[in-house]
Amino acid sequence: MADTRSDDYKPLPKDFLEKDWKEGFGIFYKGGGESGGKFLKFLDYHPSDYSHLYKVLREKDHHEFYVHEEELYSYYRNCLVKNLKLGILQESPPTLEVFQRIYPIAIRIINDYLEFETSERILTALEEIPNLLMEAQAREPICLSKIFAITRQDSRVATHCVNVGYYCLALGIELKMDPKELRETFIGGLFADLGKKFIPSAILLKEKALDADETQEVHKHPSFGRKLLKDMRGFSDIVLDMAREHHENFDGSGYPHQLKGNRISYHGRICKIMDVFNALTCDRPFRQRMTPFQALTLMKDNIPDSFDPQLLTTFFNAIALK
Numbered sequence: 001m002a003d004t005r006s007d008d009y010k011p012l013p014k015d016f017l018e019k020d021w022k023e024g025f026g027i028f029y030k031g032g033g034e035s036g037g038k039f040l041k042f043l044d045y046h047p048s049d050y051s052h053l054y055k056v057l058r059e060k061d062h063h064e065f066y067v068h069e070e071e072l073y074s075y076y077r078n079c080l081v082k083n084l085k086l087g088i089l090q091e092s093p094p095t096l097e098v099f100q101r102i103y104p105i106a107i108r109i110i111n112d113y114l115e116f117e118t119s120e121r122i123l124t125a126l127e128e129i130p131n132l133l134m135e136a137q138a139r140e141p142i143c144l145s146k147i148f149a150i151t152r153q154d155s156r157v158a159t160h161c162v163n164v165g166y167y168c169l170a171l172g173i174e175l176k177m178d179p180k181e182l183r184e185t186f187i188g189g190l191f192a193d194l195g196k197k198f199i200p201s202a203i204l205l206k207e208k209a210l211d212a213d214e215t216q217e218v219h220k221h222p223s224f225g226r227k228l229l230k231d232m233r234g235f236s237d238i239v240l241d242m243a244r245e246h247h248e249n250f251d252g253s254g255y256p257h258q259l260k261g262n263r264i265s266y267h268g269r270i271c272k273i274m275d276v277f278n279a280l281t282c283d284r285p286f287r288q289r290m291t292p293f294q295a296l297t298l299m300k301d302n303i304p305d306s307f308d309p310q311l312l313t314t315f316f317n318a319i320a321l322k
């Protein structure tokens with residue numbers, strides 16, 4: 001089998017094979033000379049045959065292998081998300097458990113999008129996730145402190161994305177948003193940092209303070225993220241605003257546009273609070289995580305001008321009173 005549409009083939013990271021594929025897929029390599037650089041099928045992989053495949057790939061360690069993006073997409077949508085949805089619909093678990101079950105799968109899909117050379121199509125496998133969360137919280141509302149208890153506090157960008165999405169949703173519940181707005185606020189939080197895919201990982205993972213050029217590079221990610229989401233089409237202004245404005249400070253000292261006060265959208269101001277809260281309560285290469293109380297205290301006492309004061313008070317009460 002040969003194909004000339006090279007954009008459809010994505011490099012296959014070895015650790016990807018260690019994931020729990022339930023269906024087989026084709027593994028390809030790039031032909032040389034006579035094939036004119038076409039992608040040729042190396043073998044059909046089936047999960048029951050993993051040990052054989054592992055041995056073959058080790059022998060061919062100098063080769064780079066590829067997978068067709070259609071099969072990657074099918075795996076996320078038809079295996080991971082479909083099984084998740086079926087389980088939730090059949091068992092109707094408590095709201096907190098629904099959030100718990102969705103959490104690692106959302107992280108995995110976003111992480112693979114950020115880490116692998118996949119296109120944004122992979123993200124569309126997440127389409128059903130907001131509905132599952134909305135249905136669960138409509139049955140039995142969930143509060144921020146309970147959500148905090150199920151989130152991880154590691155330093156991965158994908159973890160940050162899902163945490164911010166969950167926290168924005170929780171704050172939206174406190175703010176009595178209607179279901180449509182709540183859904184958009186969750187998606188906006190979840191996708192606000194996707195622009196980091198276009199920032200070199202050497203900068204994102206650097207353990208020392210960034211120099212001026214590196215800082216300038218990081219400051220591009222809100223604009224990159226908004227453009228990515230806009231190009232994908234179908235996302236609301238709420239989602240686009242949250243990507244663009246989640247680093248704008250209420251006093252106008254943020255980035256990338258130095259917007260001030262109410263010139264920052266309402267949802268952008270919500271995302272700003274949850275982004276900082278998650279950054280402070282998660283491990284970072286250069287410092288340890290804070291407790292929620294330490295993070296809240298710092299936000300309220302040391303950098304209050306960064307945030308919408310009313311929203312910060314709502315958030316503070318949501319954490320402190322429950």
Ligand SMILES: [Fe+2]
Nearest residue numbers: 192193246247
């Ligand atoms: Fe960000």
